[in-house]
Ligand code: FES
């Protein structure tokens with residue numbers, strides 16, 4: 001039997017993190033992949049952010065290949081026409097007046113929590129909802145990571161409600177659902193508790209952790225984790241971006257609530273400079289998080305999407321989750337179906353060019 005590995009539309013509507021904020025400084029340009037094509041990010045000299053289509057509407061030069069930021073504009077390398085952060089042409093390379101028709105399409109973008117995000121809507125509608133800006137007062141700087149593999153954002157996000165795999169894939173014990181899936185429009189959350197053996201500065205210890213997975217669409221999940229017995233609090237962000245049909249980049253960020261007293265972990269840590277002690281704990285936690293995410297990769301890369309799934313008692317609210325995901329696709333979507341990237345049937349998505 002031939003399987004279509006993931007028979008879902010490849011690019012769900014929603015917010016996607018296309019870069020970490022620190023990757024794009026004032027006056028810089030970045031080219032990234034999103035939905036099967038290039039996007040160009042630039043930050044003007046004063047700091048305004050824009051994400052634009054890569055091709056210059058004059059004669060088609062690629063802004064990301066030889067373009068430069070000049071003041072509040074990006075300058076095309078081909079004939080030096082300049083475009084502002086709203087996409088309007090402000091000057092030509094000849095000192096003549098530009099046509100008003102010279103307008104480069106601009107993506108809706110936002111910058112929150114240290115991430116540069118793009119709003120994707122297949123019909124080009126403006127953002128229907130926003131990602132919350134968190135208060136990071138008292139929190140550490142993030143430990144960031146980036147992974148690239150074959151999957152789909154709906155598949156990776158399903159992980160948070162797939163309670164059944166927690167003990168089997170990740171080896172957690174005592175898994176308990178504190179609150180099953182709750183939804184509010186494009187937002188949903190679930191809370192659970194579990195025991196996990198963690199490495200605390202060279203000392204293995206089994207600790208009970210509580211998690212709240214806050215999921216905003218299929219591209220942005222903020223997992224709040226707490227280990228009350230040790231006084232630890234972490235925030236892990238998981239952001240999957242469909243770069244090509246069937247391919248994604250997952251960006252992650254780990255932060256901890258900075259601690260002043262380490263007695264609950266080990267009194268020995270109180271003799272270390274606080275900055276170092278906090279750093280060691282966060283490093284351990286980020287490594288543990290990366291370890292667990294990589295356990296999922298092995299499954300995600302090869303699994304197929306069974307629809308409808310045949311569920312058993314012990315499974316999480318997978319069916320409810322899949323109904324909730326429907327809101328991120330248009331019923332009359334014209335996106336090509338998922339085809340494995342390496343397949344000869346692969347067709348690049350050209351809808352927005
Ligand atoms: S193609 Fe961009 S300035 Fe001519």
Ligand SMILES: [Fe+2]
Pocket residue numbers: 159165169170292296
């Ligand atoms: Fe998992």
